[in-house]
Amino acid sequence: MLPVNDTAPPPAPAADRLVEATRELLWERGYTGTSPKAIQQRAGAGQGSMYHHFTGKPDLALAAITRTAEELRALADGLLSGPGTAVERVTAYLRRERDVLRGCPVGRLTQDPEVMADPVLRAPVEQTLGWLRVRLAEVLAEGRANGELPPSVDPSGTAATVVAVLQGGYVLARAAGDTAPFDQAVTGLITLLAPPA
Amino acid sequence: MLPVNDTAPPPAPAADRLVEATRELLWERGYTGTSPKAIQQRAGAGQGSMYHHFTGKPDLALAAITRTAEELRALADGLLSGPGTAVERVTAYLRRERDVLRGCPVGRLTQDPEVMADPVLRAPVEQTLGWLRVRLAEVLAEGRANGELPPSVDPSGTAATVVAVLQGGYVLARAAGDTAPFDQAVTGLITLLAPPA
DNA sequence: GTCTATAATCAGATAGAC
DNA sequence: GTCTATCTGATTATAGAC
Known part of the structure; x- marks a missing residue:
């Protein structure tokens, strides 16, 4: 057992926040209509952070689309x-x-x-x-x-x-x-x- | 009667070519995904021509969407x-x-x-x-x-x-x-x- | 891991010559 | 009517400091 003694949930890591922001923006504005800057702003992350965790916009989009697809499938099933x-x-x-x-x-x-x-x-x-x-x-x-x-x-x-x-x-x-x-x-x-x- | 003695159809005016190019691009790539430059290239018209005939991208898009909507409606009816x-x-x-x-x-x-x-x-x-x-x-x-x-x-x-x-x-x-x-x-x-x- | 330059390219026009 | 030049800001990164 790891020594976990947090009372409040920890803030989501930057990588997760970036994926969530991308999911929302892909939904609202589509891939072409979504810029890396918009993703960074919604996620509250800087460029350096984004390009550290992901190779670029397509990489982030793949993570976002995959997560969304899994959710939809689980719900339908x-x-x-x-x-x-x-x-x-x-x-x-x-x-x-x-x-x-x-x-x-x-x-x-x-x-x-x-x-x-x-x-x-x-x-x-x-x-x-x-x-x-x-x-x-x-x-x-x-x-x-x-x-x-x-x-x-x-x-x-x-x-x-x-x-x-x-x-x-x-x-x-x-x-x-x-x-x-x-x-x-x-x-x-x-x-x-x-x-x- | 105007003196019309053309044997071949005249080339479409630039304004028409611009609207047709916009119609195609809106269909293929959507509004957000379509740039004025792409429209000009497909229409074979320069920037000056485009901005002479239309006030900008929204104006051109309105002409294109209107024409497409009329066509669809006539066909369905x-x-x-x-x-x-x-x-x-x-x-x-x-x-x-x-x-x-x-x-x-x-x-x-x-x-x-x-x-x-x-x-x-x-x-x-x-x-x-x-x-x-x-x-x-x-x-x-x-x-x-x-x-x-x-x-x-x-x-x-x-x-x-x-x-x-x-x-x-x-x-x-x-x-x-x-x-x-x-x-x-x-x-x-x-x-x-x-x-x- | 995150930040701040830096930069090449594109988007979407405006201005004025011809 | 059409052309070229010019301009501001966005896009999509890369490089290197911290």
């Missing part, structure tokens, strides 16, 4: 592997609390040509969204097998539809400056998936 | 007001030929904080996507009224779902580097909307 019927779990995922007007921190990166042009930065984006579609398809296949869903629903195709409604719902909400279109799109999908008796 | 049943017209719009990996030139702007922060640039984005949802809702209401669609489908909600599937389908396709997820999402939606007998 928790809901999709939780209790309830297949349709209930998909609905729970669709209805999960979200910062709708900020959009999806992973899906957003898809619109950044500099991210998509770099295989290293792109990989976690591709893998996360790919994993999500597969996981949803598994749950939907379960629902079809036990009769919750009609045989006409193709699990893979419907999984793509579900993820697309979320990603597209963010776009509509941002365009409208209002979360309502996101909720409408989700409700519309749920109605189609599980029509009221 | 042609299909949604064309021949066929309501479901056929919505399907035609969903299946319309698209440059899937480039994404939606209007929806893309939604992710650009500089665009969304400027009411003037933002207006055409908001209006175009808003109009599209309303127009789709009209067609879907028609389909519900004549029995093509079940009474459970809410026209406005379903319209949001349809647009979201398209916008989100682009995100999935870009993430995967492949158009397949877009097609899957669209097919999945059509199956839910009009299940095979």
Whole structure:
């Protein structure tokens, strides 16, 4: 046992603060729109500190994107592997609390040509969204097998539809400056998936 | 009648070339990622020319966004007001030929904080996507009224779902580097909307 | 580990010649 | 209408002191 006798939590190390600041800025402004200086200012770290811990902007972005992707995946898996019927779990995922007007921190990166042009930065984006579609398809296949869903629903195709409604719902909400279109799109999908008796 | 005796089409004026170059670059790289210099180079125009015709980058972007929005709207209206049943017209719009990996030139702007922060640039984005949802809702209401669609489908909600599937389908396709997820999402939606007998 | 120079390049214009 | 020169500040680092 190490002699730990702190009463208050220690301040986050500079490297962690830099990654957190980068995560926020990538979400808000994208990769192209985020400068090292802005990261340093938000993290309360100087240039020397940043370039000591990371080789540059791409290196920092990779750390940030990786952490964000892991979080998103853990959250989704928790809901999709939780209790309830297949349709209930998909609905729970669709209805999960979200910062709708900020959009999806992973899906957003898809619109950044500099991210998509770099295989290293792109990989976690591709893998996360790919994993999500597969996981949803598994749950939907379960629902079809036990009769919750009609045989006409193709699990893979419907999984793509579900993820697309979320990603597209963010776009509509941002365009409208209002979360309502996101909720409408989700409700519309749920109605189609599980029509009221 | 003016004395027009040209055999070959005249070269596009510089102002037009600048707007077209801006349209392409906004689509490919977004507003933040597009510099005046890049626009000038693609248009084959110098700085003097650009700043003679436009007051600056925002002014040029407004012209570009407006033209793109008008095009998208005319195209959508042609299909949604064309021949066929309501479901056929919505399907035609969903299946319309698209440059899937480039994404939606209007929806893309939604992710650009500089665009969304400027009411003037933002207006055409908001209006175009808003109009599209309303127009789709009209067609879907028609389909519900004549029995093509079940009474459970809410026209406005379903319209949001349809647009979201398209916008989100682009995100999935870009993430995967492949158009397949877009097609899957669209097919999945059509199956839910009009299940095979 | 963090700080302060230093610097090459780009962004986004303005001014005035032609 | 278009060109070139000029300018301020940001971007994305590197070098070396502390």
